[in-house]
Amino acid sequence: MPATVSASLSRVRHVVLDMDGTIYNGGTLFPWTKPFLARLDALGIGYTFLTNNPSKSAAEYLDKLARLGLPSTPGHLYTSALAVIDWLRASRPDLRRLFLLGPPGMIAEFGRAGFQSADDDPADSPDAVVAGFDTSLTYARLCRAAWWVSQGRPYFATNPDYVCPTDQPTVLVDCGSICAAIEAATGRAPDRVFGKPDPSMLAGILARHGLQPGEVAMVGDRLYTDVAMAKNAGCLGVLVLSGEATRADAEAAPSAHCPDFVFENLAPLGEAIADARQTPPVSGHH
Incomplete structure (x- = not known):
């Protein structure tokens, strides 16, 4: 793994995961999702499921995740409807x-x-x-x-x-x-x-967990929402090719939508994060 990749991923303390196209497709859980989350747990890395889809309430999403075999708490979930609610309350x-x-x-x-x-x-x-x-x-x-x-x-x-x-x-x-x-x-x-790519979708997660942007990896399958939001918020933008975007799309993306990393799906991303944790820091880097 290149030293720059290792250094970036070794700082990750929290992974924000798009849902549709990243952890599941419609009603079908991807086979690599559970092992990826188990790996994050083992590494002590937190995660939040993030979705632009406001058609279900938070409780309905948690029920869906549980049916798919991903029991979660309200603290694991943030939707675009909640982002609107938070903004209206504050502003x-x-x-x-x-x-x-x-x-x-x-x-x-x-x-x-x-x-x-x-x-x-x-x-x-x-x-x-x-x-x-x-x-x-x-x-x-x-x-x-x-x-x-x-x-x-x-x-x-x-x-x-x-x-x-x-x-x-x-x-x-x-x-x-x-x-x-x-x-x-x-x-x-x-x-x-609201919703991705508006950076307010990540700002709440940063505040909730006491994180700096460089400690968060935003992972999703869309360049113009998931990756663009990561860029807007100063977080790492990780594109997975299990949903909408292709590798050709990533290579042709404008700088505002250009991912920091591209992986076929969550499985090699999990391996890269684990490897980065085990790689000794490069001299001169902290």
Whole structure:
């Protein structure tokens, strides 16, 4: 292993893991995920599952992980819906009643955080609109969201993804595509788009665990979200080729999306981290 690679990976104290395309594909757990997590545990390295997909609540994600054989705690999980909630609490506490374009799990997550959900009614005026990956999308609610956006309400999106990875024979139209429809109808894009590559998705994890950016490796299968967010937050950006991006994509990536490391999947990454821990430090490096 090159000394520079070893030095970078030897400093890793926490691994942030994208979910779809990295630890599983749809409902199928990759065979290397459990051994990789066991290796992190053995090395004393923490980890957090991170997802741009806000269509499930944190509790639903934990249930899914448990069904896949990955029992986890709330401290192991961070979603783009939670990022929006945290930001609204800190930066816009005046926005309490929201028109939420999202499925029941996402609406429930906001409800547990103390927000009110506006009805599909022109008389029920919201403080803001939050568009998410709405897997229960209806035409009427899409039109109502566009109406409030056209009326100038503050407008936020949980994530920029156009499609969600799946192992099923379909295309899952994601939040970015829903927002594109609203923009085509109203001429207005979201005021802020949360989720990867927004660095706030990593800032909370750094603060929670008392970490410096160089001690965190962000691992995912997408250049323009996972790797770009790592770059934006000053963390190591690791691309795995088990999902969307290919090696050719990585080689052609602009500097803002260029990964620090590329691995076929989590298995060789785990080996590289373990090897880096066992490699004596290079003279002159700390």
